[in-house]
Structures are given as C-alpha cells and as structure tokens.
Amino acid sequence: MFIILSFLGISINAQKNENLAKTPPMGWNSWNRFGCNINEQIIKEMADAMVSTGMKDAGYEYINIDDCWQGGRDSLGFIYPDPKRFPSGMKALADYVHSKGLKIGIYSDAGWKTCGGYPGSRGYEFQDALTYADWGIDYLKYDWCNTDNLLAEEAYKTMAAALVASGRPIVFSICEWGNNKPWLWGAKYGHLWRTTGDIVDCWDCELGHGSWVSNGILRILDMQMDKNLNLRQYAGPGHWNDPDMLEVGNRLTVNESRAHFSLWCMLAAPLIAGNDLRNMSNEIKEILTNKEMIAIDQDTLGVQCFRWFDYGDLQIFAKPLAGGELAVCFLNRSNVPKNINFDWKDTENIYDGKYVYEFNKTTFKLRDVWAKKFVGTTDKPFIATIPPRDVIVLRLTK
Ligand code: GLA
Numbered sequence: 001m002f003i004i005l006s007f008l009g010i011s012i013n014a015q016k017n018e019n020l021a022k023t024p025p026m027g028w029n030s031w032n033r034f035g036c037n038i039n040e041q042i043i044k045e046m047a048d049a050m051v052s053t054g055m056k057d058a059g060y061e062y063i064n065i066d067d068c069w070q071g072g073r074d075s076l077g078f079i080y081p082d083p084k085r086f087p088s089g090m091k092a093l094a095d096y097v098h099s100k101g102l103k104i105g106i107y108s109d110a111g112w113k114t115c116g117g118y119p120g121s122r123g124y125e126f127q128d129a130l131t132y133a134d135w136g137i138d139y140l141k142y143d144w145c146n147t148d149n150l151l152a153e154e155a156y157k158t159m160a161a162a163l164v165a166s167g168r169p170i171v172f173s174i175c176e177w178g179n180n181k182p183w184l185w186g187a188k189y190g191h192l193w194r195t196t197g198d199i200v201d202c203w204d205c206e207l208g209h210g211s212w213v214s215n216g217i218l219r220i221l222d223m224q225m226d227k228n229l230n231l232r233q234y235a236g237p238g239h240w241n242d243p244d245m246l247e248v249g250n251r252l253t254v255n256e257s258r259a260h261f262s263l264w265c266m267l268a269a270p271l272i273a274g275n276d277l278r279n280m281s282n283e284i285k286e287i288l289t290n291k292e293m294i295a296i297d298q299d300t301l302g303v304q305c306f307r308w309f310d311y312g313d314l315q316i317f318a319k320p321l322a323g324g325e326l327a328v329c330f331l332n333r334s335n336v337p338k339n340i341n342f343d344w345k346d347t348e349n350i351y352d353g354k355y356v357y358e359f360n361k362t363t364f365k366l367r368d369v370w371a372k373k374f375v376g377t378t379d380k381p382f383i384a385t386i387p388p389r390d391v392i393v394l395r396l397t398k
Contacts, residue, residue, distance in 0.1 A: 014158050017169045021191035023298040024270045025139070027062025027105065028055075031203070032224075032274025033389030036068035037118055040093050043290050044164045046163050047097045056102060058289040059298060062139050062171070063097050064105030064272065070118035079119060079128055094136035103173070106240045107130060110155040111146030120146060121159065129162035129170075137170060140300065141188075144176035152180035153189075154304065160189035173242065175205035180225075183231055186238035190268050194242045195231055196223045201247035203256050203389055204333070217252070217260045218333055220244060224267055225307050227295040229286055232304035236270055247282035249275030255390040258370065259331060260390045261287050265297035266305035266317045266329045275374075292369040293393065305329070314338050315384075320355035326364070326396040332386035339385050344378035357396075364396035 028046055030038045047063045050056050067312050069090075071082040081090050090106070097104040105393070107118035108128060121128045121142070132140060142159055156174050157248070163170045174186050174193035186193035198214040200207045205216040224231055235241045247263060248257040264271060273288055281290075287293075296319060305319035305327070313334035319327040332338040346366075350357035364378045370393060376382065378396065388393050 008027050015164060016172060016189055016191065017164065018238060020169055020238065021240065023300065023302065024240050024268055025062060025173075025192065026060045026271045026298075027103075027106070027139070027293075028060065029064040029066050029141070031066035031382040032199070032245055032247055033250060033276050037290075038065065038068060040088055042096070044096055046277050047102055048101045050102060051100050053277055053285055054289050055273070055277065055285075056100075057292055058269070058291055060273065060288075062103050062105045062272070064139055064141060065156060066107045066141065067109075067114050067143070068103070068118060068373070069106065069115070073119055075125055077124055079124070079131055090135040090137070098136060102137035104136065105141060105173075106137050107141045107143065108141075109143040109145055109147075110150060110152075110159065111144070111148065112283045115143055115145035115189065122147070122155075125159050125162040126165060129159065129166040132163075132188045133166035134167035137168070138170040139140060139173065141173040141175050144179065152176050152182065152369040153185045155156055156182070156186070156189045175242075180390060183229070183241060185236035187236075191238060192240040192242040193195065196220055196243060199244035199247055201241060201252055202254065206303060213305075217247070217256065219264070221263055226253055235282060235302065235304040237302040239298070240268060240270055240302075241281045241344035245272040245314075246288075247274055248287055249273070249280050253389065254283045254287070255387055257284060257392045258287050262264065262293060262329055262370075262393050263317070263331065265293050266319050266327060266393075268297060268299075268302060268319070271297055273349070287305040290369065292367070292372065292395065296369070296393070296395065299327075303352075303355070303356075308348075308350070314340065316342075318352075318357075320350075320352055320357075321395070324398060326350070326357055327369075328396060330384075330386055330392045330394075332388060332390055335388045337385050337387055339383075341381050341383050343381040344353075362398070364398060367395040367397055369393045369395055 065283045071318040112122045172190040174190040178195045182193035202212040202216040204218040305317040309316040317329040344359040
C-alpha cells in the first residue's frame with residue numbers, strides 16, 4: 001500500500017487493502033427487502049438473526065446498511081446518521097454488530113447525493129472514510145447516482161485512497177452498475193463491482209422505474225454471460241464480479257430461490273442476502289445455509305463458472321474448483337419439468353485455461369449438493385428430472 005498525498009497538485013496513488021475478500025464476501029444488506037424503511041432496531045435484529053439462524057456458522061459475516069441512513073452533515077462537514085432512525089449512533093450500532101462476532105457495512109455514493117437523495121460523499125471522501133473508520137465500519141458500498149460528469153474510475157480511485165488512508169481494513173464494493181466497464185479497472189481499487197443494474201425479485205421480468213429498469217434473476221444471469229464481455233476472466237480472489245444482492249426468500253418461490261442461489265454460487269458472486277432473516281421459512285433458511293453449495297461459491301480457486309451448454313430452456317454451467325474438482329449446475333429455465341440424460345463419456349471435455357477435465361480419462365463421483373447424497377459416477381450417464389425453474393447441482397469429486 002502506497003499513498004502519496006501532496007496538497008498542491010494532489011497526486012493520489014490509490015491502492016486497496018489487499019488482504020480482504022479473498023473469497024466472495026458473504027452477508028446481508030437492507031435494501032432488497034426494506035428499502036428506506038430501516039432503523040437501528042431492524043439492523044440489530046438482523047445481526048441477532050444472522051447468528052440464531054445458523055447463517056453466521058455458514059459463513060455470513062457482514063451486516064450492511066444500504067441507503068437512507070444519513071441524517072445530514074454538521075457545520076464541519078461530518079456526516080451523521082438520521083437521529084430518529086439511528087438514535088444511538090453508528091458507533092454504538094457497530095459495537096453491537098461486532099459483539100455478535102459479525103462485521104458491519106455502510107453505504108454512500110460518489111455523487112453529491114445518493115440514489116435516495118441523501119448526502120453523497122463527493123468532496124467529502126477522506127472525511128467520510130475517516131468517519132466510517134472511527135465508527136468501526138468494515139465494508140462500504142459506494143453508489144453512482146448524481147455523479148454528473150464525474151469520471152467513474154477517478155471517483156472510485158479517490159474513495160479507495162480515502163479508505164486506505166483511514167487505516168481501517170474496509171471492503172470496498174463498487175456499485176456503478178457496469179456503466180463504465182468497472183471490470184477493467186475495479187480490481188485496482190475495490191473488492192467487488194456491480195456488473196449490471198439492479199436486481200428485482202422475479203424469475204424473468206423487467207421492472208421499469210422511468211429512466212431505468214431493474215431485472216429479474218434470469219435476465220441478470222444472461223447479462224453475466226455476455227460472450228463479448230467474457231466477464232469471468234476478471235473475477236478472482238480479492239476482486240469479484242457482483243451480479244447484485246440476493247433475492248432468496250423475497251417474492252420468489254422456493255424453487256426459484258434455490259436456482260438463484262445456486263447460480264450466484266456458480267458465478268462466484270458475493271452472497272449478500274436481502275430477505276428478512278427474522279422471518280424466513282425453513283426451506284429458505286436451508287437454501288441460504290447449504291454449506292455444500294456455499295463451498296462452491298467460496299472455493300479458494302476463485303474461478304467463476306462458464307456456460308458449458310446452452311439448449312435454450314436447459315442450460316449447463318461448469319465451475320472449476322480447487323483440487324481438480326468441478327461444480328456442474330443444470331438449470332431448467334422453463335415452467336415444465338425437464339428430463340436430462342447427460343453422458344459424461346460422450347460429452348466435450350473441458351479445457352479451461354489451466355483447468356482440464358477429461359471425462360474419458362478420469363472418473364468422478366457425483367455429489368448432488370441439494371439432495372446431499374452421492375448419485376453415481378461419470379462412468380454412467382446422469383439421468384434426472386429438473387423441476388420447473390429449478391436446478392440440480394453436482395460436485396464432481398475424485
Ligand atoms: C441503487 C443501487 C441499489 C441500492 C439503491 C439505494 O439503485 O444499485 O443497490 O443501493 O441505489 O438507493
């Protein structure tokens with residue numbers, strides 16, 4: 001880490017904290033479920049629920065406050081939280097979250113106002129970063145509304161430098177929706193970057209908001225698969241593509257939630273839950289805490305999946321894993337069950353850079369990570385039925 005600050009003709013050689021997010025960050029964020037209806041009680045209860053539901057044990061770590069927490073700036077320019085929603089202040093809230101063995105995240109914006117119209121960090125980057133560090137913040141999501149003619153890379157570089165200068169290890173989540181190709185520069189300054197616009201909790205829909213749209217699960221997935229961009233080449237330990245936060249347990253069915261979660265794990269995506277952890281069904285809790293599925297997301301190789309086969313409604317994704325293992329996800333996009341008869345011996349081998357899978361030479365055991373049982377080997381065709389809008393995920397082990 002190396003910073004040069006010279007106040008006349010400021011030159012900032014921004015680096016980031018290299019010791020963070022070696023695997024995709026895991027946590028919870030208030031936005032998808034609560035929007036602006038947040039307060040310290042909800043955040044505390046979510047921290048409690050993260051522990052009591054077993055999510056902490058499953059690897060979730062960050063409790064992240066999204067937009068609308070801000071009250072204003074004082075006469076010296078220091079940001080303070082809304083005193084009605086957060087009467088005890090952010091330091092007390094951070095202490096509470098830390099006392100549960102968890103970490104806490106906050107939200108700001110590179111522009112002069114956030115997307116919700118609250119004060120942004122433009123012109124206050126170093127002051128805000130110091131304030132966050134003083135409060136004990138561990139994660140910053142940094143949005144891109146009201147940025148006028150700002151240059152994205154420069155804006156994120158400035159906040160990255162401010163976070164480093166704060167002296168506290170703070171994960172930096174770049175949220176500019178893929179507008180300025182953050183995959184080309186984001187790894188220098190941040191630990192994850194949104195590749196696309198906002199997610200919405202439907203399987204395959206688009207929701208208009210006037211000048212912009214949010215997208216359902218399949219649409220976001222398809223954007224990650226853009227052949228021209230080949231986004232997967234940019235992901236790796238410490239720097240992840242972010243297809244946006246999870247909608248598991250919101251307005252999706254259980255099958256859709258399982259598919260969404262599995263696909264995000266295949267994508268080596270950050271796993272930031274966005275549901276009400278205090279009131280989730282057992283089925284949803286089992287999805288969010290499936291340790292075998294999470295292990296695929298958190299695999300130490302940090303390789304994002306590719307789409308191995310595209311048969312329209314049936315698609316097959318493959319993700320190289322450490323130790324020569326492989327995750328394979330069969331996705332049924334349609335509203336009717338799909339039968340699969342997948343002959344490993346007869347299929348294309350995988351040559352993915354240095355990761356080679358030759359099914360005619362090596363036999364793998366097949367572990368079904370949702371059924372949680374072994375279901376044969378690659379010596380025989382894999383025959384199964386995928387329910388509508390659902391997945392089967394296999395881990396191929398030696
Ligand atoms: C943008 C972001 C969302 C959320 C809202 C808050 O739309 O992409 O994830 O943070 O702003 O206003």
